[in-house]
Amino acid sequence: xxxxxxxxxxxxxxxxxxxxxxxxxxxxxxxxxxxxxxxxxxxxxxxxxxxxxxxxxxxxxxxxxxxxxxxxxxxxxxxxxxxxxxxxxxxxxxxxxxxxxxxxxxxxxxxxxxxxxxxxxxxxxxxxxxxxxxxxxxxxxxxxxxxxxxxxxxxxxxxxxxxxxxxxxxxxxxxxxxxxxxxxxxxxxxxxxxxxxxxxxxxxxxxxxxxxxxxxxxxxxxxxxxxxxxxxxxxxxxxxxxxxxxxxxxxxxxxxxxxxxxxxxxxxxxxxxxxxxxxxxxxxxxxxxxxxxxxxxxxxxxxxxxxxxxxxxxxxxxxxxxxxxxxxxxxxxxxxxxxxxxxxxxxxxxxxxxxxxxxxxxxxxxxxxxxxxxxxxxxxxxxxxxxxxxxxxxxxxxxxxxxxxxxxxxxxxxxxxxxxxxxxxxxxxxxxxxxxxxxxxxxxxxxxxxxxxxxxxxxxx
Numbered sequence: 001x002x003x004x005x006x007x008x009x010x011x012x013x014x015x016x017x018x019x020x021x022x023x024x025x026x027x028x029x030x031x032x033x034x035x036x037x038x039x040x041x042x043x044x045x046x047x048x049x050x051x052x053x054x055x056x057x058x059x060x061x062x063x064x065x066x067x068x069x070x071x072x073x074x075x076x077x078x079x080x081x082x083x084x085x086x087x088x089x090x091x092x093x094x095x096x097x098x099x100x101x102x103x104x105x106x107x108x109x110x111x112x113x114x115x116x117x118x119x120x121x122x123x124x125x126x127x128x129x130x131x132x133x134x135x136x137x138x139x140x141x142x143x144x145x146x147x148x149x150x151x152x153x154x155x156x157x158x159x160x161x162x163x164x165x166x167x168x169x170x171x172x173x174x175x176x177x178x179x180x181x182x183x184x185x186x187x188x189x190x191x192x193x194x195x196x197x198x199x200x201x202x203x204x205x206x207x208x209x210x211x212x213x214x215x216x217x218x219x220x221x222x223x224x225x226x227x228x229x230x231x232x233x234x235x236x237x238x239x240x241x242x243x244x245x246x247x248x249x250x251x252x253x254x255x256x257x258x259x260x261x262x263x264x265x266x267x268x269x270x271x272x273x274x275x276x277x278x279x280x281x282x283x284x285x286x287x288x289x290x291x292x293x294x295x296x297x298x299x300x301x302x303x304x305x306x307x308x309x310x311x312x313x314x315x316x317x318x319x320x321x322x323x324x325x326x327x328x329x330x331x332x333x334x335x336x337x338x339x340x341x342x343x344x345x346x347x348x349x350x351x352x353x354x355x356x357x358x359x360x361x362x363x364x365x366x367x368x369x370x371x372x373x374x375x376x377x378x379x380x381x382x383x384x385x386x387x388x389x390x391x392x393x394x395x396x397x398x399x400x401x402x403x404x405x406x407x408x409x410x411x412x413x414x415x416x417x418x419x420x421x422x423x424x425x426x427x428x429x430x431x432x433x434x435x436x437x438x439x440x441x442x443x444x445x446x447x448x449x450x451x452x453x454x455x456x457x458x459x460x461x
Contacts, residue, residue: 039072041079041122041130044102048431049118049136050416053143053455059110061118061138064103068122073130081125088118091132097123115139141443141451144409149176149401151461155382159397162383166220168461169401173224173378175459176403180376187231193375194316199236202279203229204314205244205268208322208337212256215392217322219258221380221401225318226268242268243279245310247340261285273341277310294343301359306343311373312365319377319407323384323398325418329353330436332390333414334377334407335361335449338370354438358447361407371449377410378403386421396421408443408450415439 046066053059063086070079085094086104096104110116119132149172157163174186183189191197205225207217222244230239248254254261254272262270263284271277276288287293294306311317321337328349329336336353338360339345348356363370379402383394398417404410415436419429432439432452442449 038126038128039074039076039078040128041068041082041124042071042073042075043131044068044084044120044122044133047118047120047133047136048429049138051138051140051143051453053453058107059112059140059143061106061110061116061140062103063106063118063120063136065120065133067102072124079124083123085121085123085129086118087120087132088116091119094121110140112140112142139452141453143453143455144404144406144451145457146406146409146413146454147176147179147403147457147459148413149173149179149403149459149461150399152399153461155397155399159383159394162394162397164218164220164382166223169218169220169382170224170227171461172401173221174228175461176378176401177228177376179457179459180403180405185231186228187233187235190228191232194232197232197237199233199238199241201237201241201315202313203242204310204317205242205320206317206337206340207244207246207257207259207320208332208340209246209248209254209257209259210390211324211392212253215322215324215383215385215389215394216253216257217320217380218382221320221378221382222259225320225378239268240266243271243284243310243314244268245271245273245277245340247273247308247342247345271310273308273310277308277313279310279313295365298363300342300348300363301356303347303356305347307363307365308341308343311341311363311370314373317370317374319374321377321379323379323381323396323402323414323417324389324392325386325430326353326390329357329438330430330434331411331415331418331439333379333411334404335411335438335442338374341370352435352437355441355447357438358442358449361442361449362447371407374407376403376405377407379410379414381414381417384418384421386418387425387427395425404454406450406454408439408452409454410450411436411439411442412452413454413456 044065050062068082070077072078084099086096088095116138118136121132122130151172154165154168155162177189181189181192209216259270269284271284276282276284278292297304297306321333324332326332335357381398381400381402384396385392386396430436443452
């Protein structure tokens with residue numbers, strides 16, 4: 001019995017010596033490394049990108065990934081220090097190495113309308129390079145200018161009691177529309193957006209009042225737009241030819257948002273798509289039969305829906321969304337705002353609302369594309385919601401108006417604004433290929449609604 005115990009000790013001693021000679025204890029027990037480290041570190045996770053374009057036209061891809069957790073390929077936490085390598089296309093030759101931080105900016109000969117593939121690896125203190133990260137495919141679409149007008153004087157109060165200043169908001173909207181069009185006056189700026197405009201032209205303003213008073217398009221923004229429109233045609237464009245609308249079944253939420261249904265001579269009309277939407281002389285506050293309110297049902301991504309007849313009646317539309325995150329789509333802004341044009345949008349929330357959002361924005365009604373009727377986006381980001389959207393309440397105060405003509409670029413920028421606030425509430429960032437995937441879908445055929453790349457022209461008042 002005694003000899004057996006001695007033999008076991010010899011056996012264990014010899015086993016340890018053998019393991020030390022090989023450099024590691026068996027990986028299954030995940031103990032501290034003995035001897036030379038030959039284990040490779042695990043692959044970096046969370047590779048993501050942000051693109052920018054300088055004034056001289058230089059394109060940058062800013063890569064970032066999660067800091068390494070010092071685990072090796074077995075999952076054991078055996079690493080003591082890590083550097084990183086970055087690869088583009090050629091996985092045999094890194095474009096950067098010995099990086100101490102999990103970020104890298106690539107500016108080397110990038111071109112629009114080309115696609116690049118990036119990967120990252122981790123290298124430990126002994127020079128062991130681990131496996132490559134999952135590939136990140138970066139399609140460099142053309143950069144589109146988005147305009148942001150920021151004015152803290154427009155929202156001098158708190159988030160819960162913002163005390164919005166209508167005159168300051170009017171300044172913001174005027175600056176945004178003149179910058180976007182490059183026109184010297186408010187009147188000429190608005191006129192340039194509406195080809196062949198006359199005093200008979202009907203212009204719709206699509207708002208968002210889903211959350212009632214909690215977080216909806218602000219009346220001050222709409223009033224500023226209406227004022228600008230009435231300056232057209234030498235101050236002769238009729239205010240009555242402007243129809244503000246949303247999809248609330250009853251007017252309670254619109255009323256709480258500051259938009260009671262109305263049809264009064266000399267004032268802009270406020271309508272819900274569940275009332276009179278044919279604009280045929282019947283008061284807008286009087287409900288029409290269903291066959292007049294709705295166009296025939298059409299296939300929207302495999303779901304049949306009726307679309308409001310108001311879309312057909314209007315000559316042009318101004319898209320006025322409010323800045324909010326969304327539990328299903330990641331974000332609701334310019335693209336998703338037109339869920340308010342269909343009869344039952346609740347049926348279009350599967351698969352994170354993708355591709356339904358793109359399908360609606362790309363609708364063709366009586367030979368005319370909805371996307372072509374939508375002439376401009378004037379996004380209300382005076383207040384916003386970076387978590388618990390879309391019902392809110394508001395929890396951020398960007399004090400901004402976001403203007404553009406490209407809904408994809410505008411939404412990508414809006415998403416980045418929301419993401420900038422999310423760490424403060426321990427929320428993860430969202431991506432156009434992930435939680436807000438409908439944005440990327442909208443940029444691709446068959447929709448081709450715009451570009452996910454933007455440059456920002458910021459105006460501070």
